[in-house]
Amino acid sequence: MTTRTPSNSFSGKLTSLGLVSQIIIAIILGTMLAVASPEIAQSFAMLGSLFVSALKAVAPILVLVLVASSIANQKINSDAQLKPIVGLYLLGTLSAAFVAVILSFLFPTSLTLDLAGASANPPQGLGEVLSTLAFKVVENPISAIANGNFIALLAWGLGLGFSLKHASVQTKNTLHDFSEAISSIVRIVIRFAPVGIFGLVANTIATTGFSALWEYSHLVLVLLSAMFIIALLVNPLIVFLITKKNPYPLVFMCLRGSGITAFFTRSSAANIPVNMALCKKLELHEDTYSVSIPLGATINMAGAAITITVLTLAAAHSLNIEVDFATAILLSIVASISACGASGVAGGSLLLIPLACGLFGINNDVAMQVVAIGFIIGVIQDSAETALNSSTDVVFSAAASHHITKELS
Known part of the structure; x- marks a missing residue:
């Protein structure tokens, strides 16, 4: 008869906790270590660097494969009643990005970043942004993966996805399986987020003091304000x-x-069954909401658009990059398109921040540090983002269905 050792029992309980609980524990422990012994805390900086490097490794291929698979495997539905709902999804996501731009301009956020060896080549005006965007789009996809050129990867993902829409079922299934495999690897990396965040928090507070926590609280307030609006x-x-x-x-x-x-x-x-039951309670047409709710869980991403926009503009502000309003509007459009392809894993929208950062010439090293900060505040940000996204699925399905019923009566 075997018995568990106390250490195994403790580690088992710790592992059984959800990711949010583990991140909260990591933040507390990192803060305590930084206060008790700043020198020792700084020695854990490698954990944070390894986590950021892992994100840099998986994010480019994730964007390429996820976008291509989602478009290629998209079901073509001939029911015209879905068109108003899809239109509302896109309008809501774009509106969210606009609100995020306005709040970011009114309450700019500066982040403490490690800029050693980092580079930024900020464009001068909208014309140069569009020119840079055009040249980034046509980069070789292999080079784009190696260099972290997310703009090119998005373009290649869109091109491959539309090209494969008429491919055989076997080909589409293979692409879907490959997408699921990459997503599984991303989930593994994210499972190590508490360890990486422990290192990041411990090193950041030991180096800069508690001013970093104020930065994070300011960032969270801007994000939550946009979501509440x-x-x-x-x-x-x-x-x-x-x-x-x-x-x-x-x-x-x-x-x-x-x-x-x-x-x-x-x-x-995971919230789709809850939304379906709510739609039934609202007496919506089952043929409509049975499609619009799962579809909304994929493309109705107002919260993700806010996250991508706010964190990208925070990165630009931290690097003293001047962003004019026209360029910010372009960022809103890019953020909205990117949000529609956000990964279904927790924190999936954060992995699309480097794509938006590419508009301002912010390199991958800086962008991934911003992603890591996103995981630190994700305890609140990701929960609020999901709540906004999921509840809006039902709001727009109900509103559009009411409009359809009214038009048909």
Whole structure:
């Protein structure tokens, strides 16, 4: 008869905790170590560097394969009733990016980054941005993966995805399986996030003091403010323009019935059954919401658009890059498109930040440090992002379905 040792029992309990709980513990332990012994804390910097390097390794190939697979395997639905809902999904995501731009301009965020060996080649005006964008798009895909050129990878992913839409089922399944395999590797890397965050927090606080925590709290406030504005002002306005009725009963019902569970599960996909039950309760057309809800979990990503936009502009501000409003609008469009292809894994939207950073010539080393900061604040950010995304799926499905019913009656 075998018995567990106390250490095994403790490690088993620690492993059984969710990722959020593990990250919270890592932040607390890293902070305590930095206060107790700054010298020892700085020696753990390698853990953070290894985590950032792992993210740099997996992110480029993830973007390429995920975008290509999602487009190639997209089901073509001839039901015209889905068009208004998809239109609302895209409008909501773009509106979220616009709000994020405005708040980032009003309340700019500076981040403490390791700029040793880093480089940034900021463009001068919208014309140069578009020119740089055009040349990045046509880079060889192998070079793009090696250099972390996410703009080219997005373009190649889109091209391959549309080209393979008419491929055989076997080819599409193979591409889907490959996408799932890459996503599995990303999940493994993210499972080590608590270890990496422990090293990052310990080294950052030991080096810069608690000023870094203020930076993170300011960043979280900007992110949450943008998400609240979308959930409580922009979305209700859109619903009112469609239904001509008070939108808040529907909005609050969706936040209670969908947003709360999504906040804790941190997965739009896991929240699909909850949303389907809520749509049934609202007496929506089953043929419509049975497609619109799973589709929304994939492309309705207002929260992700906010995260990508705010963190990218924070990186630009930290490097003293002047961003004009026209370029920021272009960033909003790129962020919206990128958000629609965000990975389904926790923190998946963060891995698309380097793509947006590429618009401003910010290199991969700096961009991935920003991604790592995103994982630190992800305890709150990712939960709120998922709650906004998932609850909005039902809000827009209900609003558009009401409009359709009204038009048909």
